[in-house]
Amino acid sequence: MSRYALLLAPSANRVYADQAGRLSLAELAAFSPVLSAPVADLEETTIGGVGYLTFTGELTPRDVAYLSNLSAGYALFERTADELLRPVTLEPLARYDSDLITIPKYAGKTNEQFTKMLLNLTVLASASAPRMLDGHLTVCDPLAGRGTTLNQALMYGYDALGVEIDGKDVEAYKLFLQTWLKRKRLKHTADLVPVRRQGRKAARRLEITMAASKEDHKAGDVQKLTVLNTDTTQLDGLLKNNVADILVADLPYGVAHGSYDDEGGMSRRPLDLLERAMPEWVRVLRKGGAVGLSWNTKVAKRELAEDILLANGLELVEHDNLSHRVDQGIERDVVVARKPG
CATH class of the missing domain: 3.30.70 (Alpha-Beta Plaits)
Structure with a gap:
């Protein structure tokens, strides 16, 4: 041994x-x-x-x-x-230069190492784990912010799907990614277009197609990134069922982060958002797919988060203690669950 x-x-x-x-x-x-x-x-x-x-x-x-x-x-x-x-000799999944991950700096950005760990734990808990090294997975972040998780998915060679309610964050992410792709001289297309549902404008959709090299682009070996600028609790008619292998989300921490409640006001209770959004998120996830969530346990007990996952038909995946301190007001924990099938 x-x-x-x-x-x-x-x-x-x-x-x-x-x-x-x-x-x-x-x-x-x-x-x-x-x-x-x-x-x-x-x-x-x-x-x-x-x-x-x-x-x-x-x-x-x-x-x-x-x-x-x-x-x-x-x-x-x-x-x-x-x-x-x-x-x-290590051979990490690194389809692009590391500055795709490290360059963006903004208030509220999740630690890059933690983002990667949460994605890893979720992929490994899913039916897609044997294909982790082979690409062709789709990772969804339904609380995408400015794209830290989406960028890590791209780095792994996966397709990425995000949802973000803040239009300024979506525009900032588009600007960063387009600038980065141009500076790296990588073939890509990028469009930000309106999306209609039942004849009314319901969202905006950022669509980027990119390849790691000219040879990959010519061979059709491309990755697709889609970000919907809309409310993550109202995805019906905007996202098809069973489109994501992995769903990863960093819930509002209840300190400097928040989400909108049903009355349009700002709520800093992450479990309120989770309870309203989880039926939509489970619908988007393929059978055998996994959900990985992180949140601030000082404002939301772990048992209550687990209850919401179980109530939506998911099976909890056991891990050693992953709770850790972020700062004085945030004690972050992780829960991972799998969709049967």
């Missing part, structure tokens, strides 16, 4: 970095079902004064390809009998 040490990446967010080891252990454990054999003896270890995750197992090249996508993974080593570290 071989021994391995995974070097953790530094994080610009010091609070998150202090908790990254524990969170990464839970994430690493979630990869076990898609590996050729489960890894064992998972623990946080300090080697030469630096934090690592250590584990035992026999990793095939495809196993290494999976683990290359750990959200906080920086470098992987095999530990020799005399305690030397032999580098193992």
Whole structure:
């Protein structure tokens, strides 16, 4: 049985970095079902004064390809009998340059490492887990903001589908992505058009088609990004059933974030939004698809979030404790569930 040490990446967010080891252990454990054999003896270890995750197992090249996508993974080593570290080449899913993820900076942006972890956990809980490395999945973020999750999905080579009620956020995301694609000289098309439902304007739709290279574009190997500028609780007639393999959402935190209630006022209660939106989100999700949600437990108890998922016919997926502090007013947790089928 071989021994391995995974070097953790530094994080610009010091609070998150202090908790990254524990969170990464839970994430690493979630990869076990898609590996050729489960890894064992998972623990946080300090080697030469630096934090690592250590584990035992026999990793095939495809196993290494999976683990290359750990959200906080920086470098992987095999530990020799005399305690030397032999580098193992990582091959992460990285269809585009990393600045697609790192350039956008704005108030309320979710930590990039956490965004990647939440997407990983959700993909691994779904029926699509064996295809994680092969592309052709569709990721939906029904609370898309300025596209952090959508960009991570694009980085993985997936199609992306977003819903965002704030028109300024949609326009800012369009401007960023178009500018980035032009600067990278990547073939693409981009349109922001009105959408009608029953003869009335019901939304705006941002549609972007892009390819990682001229050769991919010529071969028809393109990715599609769609963002609807509309209310995520009213998607009937705007999105077809069973169009997404994965649904990931970072719920309003109830501090600086909010959502609109039925009377058009601002609500800072994330479970109110979840209860109204979940029937629409489940309809959009394919059978065997998975939902991954994060939220502030200081304003919404975990048990109540789980009850809403169960009431909508989803099956909870168990993980180790993923609750962690974001700042003084936010304690963030994660719940993952799967749509039967």
